[in-house]
Each structure stands twice: as C-alpha cells, then as structure tokens.
Amino acid sequence: MGNFKRVLLCVLIISSLFLTSCTKQGTTPPRGTSGKISYNIGAEPQYLDPGKATGIPEFTVILNLFDGLVRYDLKGEIKPSVAERWDISDDMLTYTFYLRKDTKWSNGEPVTAHDFEYSWKRALSPALASEYAYQLWYIKNGEAYSSGKITDPEEVGVKATDDYTLKVELKSPTPYFLSLLTFTTYLPVCKNVVEKNPDWAKSTTDYVSNGPFKMKEWVHKDKIIVEKNPNYWDANVVKLGEITFTMVESGTTELAMFESGQLDFATNPPPVEFDRLKKEGKLTIEPYIGTYYYLFNTTKAPFNDKKVRKALTFAIDRKSIVENITKGEQKIALAYVPYGIQDATSDKDFRVVGGDFFTDNNVEEAKALLSDAGYPNGKGFPKFQLLYNTSEVHKSIAEAIQQMWKENLGIDCELVNQEWKVYLDNRSKLQYDIARAGWIGDYPDPTTFLDMFVGNSGNNDTGWNNPQYNDLIAKAKNEKDNWLRMTLLHQAEEVLMDELPILPIYFYTRPLMIKPWLKDYISSLLGYTDFKWAYVEGNKQTK
Secondary structure, three states: OOOHHHHHHHHHHHHHHHOOOOOOOOOOOOOOOOEEEEEEOOOOOOOOOOOOOOOHHHHHHHHHHOOOOEEEOOOOOEEEOOEEEEEEOOOOOEEEEEEOOOOEOOOOOEOOHHHHHHHHHHHHOOOOOOOOHHHHOOEOOHHHHHOOOOOOHHHOOEEEEEOOEEEEEEOOOOOOHHHHOOOHHHOOOOHHHHHHOOOHHHOOOOOOOOOOEEEEEEEOOOEEEEEEOOOOOOHHHOOEEEEEEEOOOOHHHHHHHHHOOOOOEEOOOOHHHHHHHHHOOOOEEEEEEEEEEEEEOOOOOOOOOHHHHHHHHHOOOHHHHHHHHHOOOOEEOOOOOOOOOEOOOOOOEHHHHHOOOOOOOOHHHHHHHHHHOOOHHHOOOOOEEEEEEOOHHHHHHHHHHHHHHHHHHOOOEEEEEEOHHHHHHHHHOOOOOEEEEEEEOOOOOOHHHHHHHOOOOOOOOOOOOOHHHHHHHHHHHHOOOHHHHHHHHHHHHHHHHHHOOEEEEEEEEEEEEEOOOEEOOEEOOOOOEEOOOOEEOOOHHHO
16 A cells, blocks of 8 residues: 555645535435525536536536546545545555446446546547646656657556556656546546547537436526436435526626525625625625636737736735625735645645735836836827626626726726637637636645646646746656745746736635525535535425
C-alpha cells in the first residue's frame, strides 16, 4: 500500500475544509423513489459531455448523471465509488485502481477500466479540443499528447491492465490527485456508445451514463428531466425518483417559481429581495470558492497595453458593487485567488498570506495610468464593448462599471448581452473586447485558479501568454516541497496581478433558496449540488 494511508488522510483533511456537506438532516427517509424535485441550473447547458463541459450549469447535471472512481460523501470526504480501492506507490507517482465488478451503464453494459482509459485519452486528444484537457496534464505525457508533441495515445500514463484494473502514472507527485478525480473531465463515458454516435451527448435517446440518475427528457432551453438509474451500482441509497433541471435565467422569474412551489432549489435569487428573504427564512448564504471578474482581450488594442488594463481595474468601486448590487456578503477582490484555500500549512490561508495587490476605487492612479497610455481624461479612447451572459445581476454590475468608467476616466463602452452558449463560444474565440467571467475552484488548491492563465490553457480566454508566468506554474506543478510550491504560486499570482489580463471584482458567496423538505443533498464549496443521497421528507405539497 506504500504511502496510501498518509496521502489519503491528507486529501480527506483538505476535502473536509473545502466541501461543505450542507445536508439537512431529517427523519428516516421515505421508502421507494417517489420523491420528485426541481432545481434551477439557470441556463441551457453548452455541453453535457463530461469531456467537454466547462460551466456550473453543466457540472451539476453531469455530476448527478455520472460516477467517477471516487465521490464525495455526505461528510465531505472522498470515498471509493466505481473504484472499490486503490494503491499508491511510495514515490506517489503510480496509482492503481481496482474497479467494482457490478458497475453498469444505464443501458446495462458493464463499466470497465477500458472506459476510463478511453475517456481520459479522449479528453486529452487534440481532436476533441476540450477546454479542460489541462486538468489531465498531471498524468504522464498528458500534456505532450494534448499539445500534439506525441501522437501515440499509448504513451499517455493511463492503462487498463484488465477489465477492472486501471493503472495511472503521474508526471509528478500530486497530493490532491484524488480530489481531481471527482472533476467532470475525469468521469467516464461509454466507449461503445461514443464511438457509434459522436453526437450522443446532444440527445435523450442516445445519452448513456453510469451515475445515480439517467437521462429521461431534454427540452432544449426549457428543462432536463433525469430519473433514478436502476443500473447504478449503489442504487439502493438513491431515494429521489426524478429531478427536473430548469433553465430560468431571470432571478425574478426564479423567485416567483420558488414561492409558488414550482421550484424546490433556486440558485439565482435576485439580490434586491435578499433582505426580505432573510427575514422570512428563505435565503441561505453559503461559502463558495470562486472569483467574479472581467477578462481583457489582450490581443486587441488598446487592451494590449498593461497601463490601460490597470487604469480600468483601479477605477472600479467594488465596495459599492457588493453593498448595493450583489448584497450576498461577498468580499471585494483585490487579487485573484479567493479566500478559503489552504496555504503551505493548515493554519494559513493562501489569500491572507498573499494579501492585496492594488487599492479599491483608486481613481487618481487610474487617471494617471490612462494618461500615460496616451488617453488623458479618456480623450481618443476608442469605444468598446463589454460582453456579459444573460442575468439581471450581471447586467446591473455591467451598468454600474460602465458608469464608473465614464465618470472616473471619461471613456464609453457599449453593453452586449448574449445567452450562455453563444457567450461562451465568443469568449473562447476571443470575439470580444472585455467580457464577464467567473471561476469556481475545481479542487481545493490555488493551482485551480492560477493554471488556467498559462498560455496554452484551454480556459485562458484572454490571449495573454507570459513566459515567466508559464514557467512559475510549471515549476509549482513539479515541486514536491509544499512550502516551495506555494511560494511559486504566490509569485505567479504577483505576475498575474501586475499584468492584469483580468479585472477582479469580488469573491463569490452562494445565495440559495431551498425548500425545507429537501434533505441530504450535498452543496459543495466548489459549486455543484449532488442529489445521490437526497430525499423528500413527508409530503412536500402540504408544507
């Protein structure tokens, strides 16, 4: 077993800090699977393919449809799932997973180690062009295969040695590797189905999964309905019979649906109603490891000028935004990595150690920088567009910042609203000037925020490519000493905040409205909601 116990203990301690089991403990769960609930994901998913998904709306649906080698339990601890056990070598470079032999896909076919090998190499393949391929670069030769430096997938360090044994070789020791395995890009897809139909994830009839629930109905731009998967290996613990995922973008509409009983779980309540909802006991504000920010398209003038990017960043009054618009107890962001992530030792927080990198609402410095860039008092500054996805809150924030830039710097911008899938597509293609963005951690480590701005990262939608930054992140990923690793990550963030290809605004919280009869769901600090163990207490219609 080597260092298995020591490594697993480390991961479990980290996981318990960063995944809140917001389970509402109730009485004995009802028998059967008659419970039905509704949950608003807030947008039409761009992809429901685990290898291609990039956003929280997609992740929540996928997490309930699929099961990985490991899974978080109700206590926020990583537990065996499709893998019933595993070994870790003494040098922490080789993981051997032993899969359960009773796992099946929703179509009845067996889930094998070959499916995992196929899925991970598929996610890494240049042909799939997954934006999250870099999450598998921890695997030996994963990055080389993803970037085309090697073309033989057999050289990638993941191999099914038989139907139920998966051997994984890492590039360097990764203490949080088990946490990574809960992420969507590491989930399996059914090789037989995907090879027969490349568009399998776009329809109801061909959608095959291996999780607690299976696809029942998908009405595009309206709802997704999933039902209990009788072929799930742990089906006996699944109490809910059906979940309806709605796609309501308007917070006002969502609130009306919640208060009229059409929604059990609302994820986008309008901040203007927060005071009332708090008084009525309908609003819960949970911690969330994430940052709300804007992206600069650094390939376009004038945003290719660091002075311009700094001027626009410094000229924003973040305190006014969180107090008057978002109202959800958010903290202003004067850096990128949020609070709540452990530094080199468990008693230190990465954000507290790193501190702030600039001053909020520093208008005088902003004016001076803009003048140095050749635009005194905004004179000659070209009109530009600020892109955001459909949301009342995003719109209000954009309008506030638009006014701040006008009053403080004398520059004008046009607001452009697009629905989720179009917005994501234009961002990834750099078809924007400045765009709204938000990042929720994929696992509890600063790397999950910082490695996305490496030049060849699929999630780097800024066009920014800094060799010094790339080198620091690469060194950090290969550093075995955690203190030195964190030092490198702090240095990388310092480079990022000096160059400012992004404009941090605030650190997220998660305001939610949840009906009291919904029990034993898991609300993660990383943004997902898992309903594997959830149930409806009593008859919710009479509440």
